[in-house]
Amino acid sequence: MNHYQILIIGGGNAGLSVASQLLLKNKNLQIGIVEPSEKHYYQPAWTLVGAGAFDIAKTEKKEADYIPQNTTWIKEAVVTFSPEKNTVACTNGTEITYDYLVVCPGIQLDWKKIDGLTETLGKNEVSSNYSFNTAPYTWELIKNFKGGTAVFTNPATPIKCGGAPHKIMYLACDYWRKKGILDQCDVHYVSGAGVIFGVPEYAETLKKKVAQYNIKVHFGANVTAIDGKSKTIFFESKEQPKDLETKFSTLQASCYGITENQAEASISKVSLNFDICHTVPPQSAPDFIKKSPLADANNPLGYVEIDKHTMQHSRFKNIFALGDCTNAPCSKTGAAIRKQAPVVVENLLQLIANHPVTASYDGYSACPIPTQYGKLMLAEFDYSNKPKMTFPFDQAKPRWTMWILKTKILPWLYWNKILKGTA
Ligand SMILES: Cc1cc2nc3c(=O)[nH]c(=O)nc-3n(C[C@H](O)[C@H](O)[C@H](O)COP(=O)(O)OP(=O)(O)OC[C@H]3O[C@@H](n4cnc5c(N)ncnc54)[C@H](O)[C@@H]3O)c2cc1C
Numbered sequence: 001m002n003h004y005q006i007l008i009i010g011g012g013n014a015g016l017s018v019a020s021q022l023l024l025k026n027k028n029l030q031i032g033i034v035e036p037s038e039k040h041y042y043q044p045a046w047t048l049v050g051a052g053a054f055d056i057a058k059t060e061k062k063e064a065d066y067i068p069q070n071t072t073w074i075k076e077a078v079v080t081f082s083p084e085k086n087t088v089a090c091t092n093g094t095e096i097t098y099d100y101l102v103v104c105p106g107i108q109l110d111w112k113k114i115d116g117l118t119e120t121l122g123k124n125e126v127s128s129n130y131s132f133n134t135a136p137y138t139w140e141l142i143k144n145f146k147g148g149t150a151v152f153t154n155p156a157t158p159i160k161c162g163g164a165p166h167k168i169m170y171l172a173c174d175y176w177r178k179k180g181i182l183d184q185c186d187v188h189y190v191s192g193a194g195v196i197f198g199v200p201e202y203a204e205t206l207k208k209k210v211a212q213y214n215i216k217v218h219f220g221a222n223v224t225a226i227d228g229k230s231k232t233i234f235f236e237s238k239e240q241p242k243d244l245e246t247k248f249s250t251l252q253a254s255c256y257g258i259t260e261n262q263a264e265a266s267i268s269k270v271s272l273n274f275d276i277c278h279t280v281p282p283q284s285a286p287d288f289i290k291k292s293p294l295a296d297a298n299n300p301l302g303y304v305e306i307d308k309h310t311m312q313h314s315r316f317k318n319i320f321a322l323g324d325c326t327n328a329p330c331s332k333t334g335a336a337i338r339k340q341a342p343v344v345v346e347n348l349l350q351l352i353a354n355h356p357v358t359a360s361y362d363g364y365s366a367c368p369i370p371t372q373y374g375k376l377m378l379a380e381f382d383y384s385n386k387p388k389m390t391f392p393f394d395q396a397k398p399r400w401t402m403w404i405l406k407t408k409i410l411p412w413l414y415w416n417k418i419l420k421g422t423a
Helices: 012-027 041-049 135-144 164-180 200-212 241-254 334-352 398-417
Strands: 002-011 031-034 039-041 061-062 071-074 078-083 087-090 095-103 149-152 185-191 216-218 222-225 232-237 268-271 276-277 320-321 365-372 375-381
Touching: 002 012, 012 031, 012 334, 012 398, 031 095, 031 320, 041 135, 041 164, 041 398, 078 149, 135 164, 135 276, 149 164, 149 222, 149 232, 164 276, 164 365, 200 365, 200 375, 320 334, 334 365, 334 398, 365 398, 375 398
Parallel strands: 002 031, 002 095, 031 071, 095 320, 149 185, 149 276, 185 216
Antiparallel strands: 039 061, 078 087, 087 095, 222 232, 232 268, 365 375
């Protein structure tokens, strides 16, 4: 059969959550899931893997074991959408038609946008927690570091889990502090952002940690190239290189600076030698989404154009999208999907019943940021960028209970409840 009542593109966190929740509401729905990968990954634990606090093997499971019963798994990759004909085409040439479409193929990691990165990733002391293959190498680098220059990068584009580029930095610094070598470590955070964290209440906690670990921050910095052999990172910066030392000493306290001086600063090219480097690639919508009629023409990164509250496509009313692939201005996380999936499910069922779509997503997202081993700040917020705390205590304060939530409870919930639509 090449027709499905509901066709889901992508069997990741979002796709499986939506499929399971739909079937819990109505077991007679005919659902097809297009997903090319034999494996399913619990990506949030890769930060812990990079810090030696989680087994990489436990982040990978067989997709077949999590595809919900009573759905059809189409083991293909979608290449084109024809929304006016309610059709998608797959790499093998198959065309599939649908009544309703749910689009959630995740985000694309644009490793090649940093010159030299693909050639050196996973060797020459250059790693990244953004890949299953290299997250364990991050731990090798942190564990074996004997002092010198450690660089952590964060791109200028939106990314999945905006906290991940600096989470690993705090854990590394804490490891070196415990080892008694932190004072021999020259730690740099080279970030495309203008602040350490977008929600001021949580940023305060992180600014203190940055100062405590003596991290030198470079905001407004766009990494353009990495040369693994000469161990050099190149970035464009709005800072004046000659002022670097003076600025670093004041930045340590405030974590702000470069963007405040944008008017007077010109873009300069900076190079920095490192002994180890943790990189995060720029990210964008998958190319097949960018090129499709579903993309938001006003979004340079090509995300799917949806109404940020109903999750319904702005132009094609029988299409919904969620997860990392949309243009909703929320933080791209699994935590956001937990709140988006029920909205998509409810609105889709309302549409099938010819009712108006009324369920609304408020932009909720969460970022669990470990500030040291055994302590974590659970930052929760919504579209207003205001804290939206679940627990009856100040979540801006890092706590052991939140570390247990991240390291033990959430991984269990993911495999046993979230993908099954019951949490
Ligand atoms: C290092 C790291 C740390 C993170 N930390 C956290 C955290 O602490 N908390 C948190 O909530 N989130 C975190 N995240 C983010 C979280 O993992 C993502 O937001 C989430 O997985 C997004 O779900 P998704 O379904 O949109 O995409 P994914 O889970 O990536 O799934 C997309 C699926 O689509 C499939 N696909 C791709 N192309 C096609 C195609 N052409 N046709 C059909 N299918 C296709 C893929 O194979 C994949 O299975 C982290 C991510 C990383 C990398």
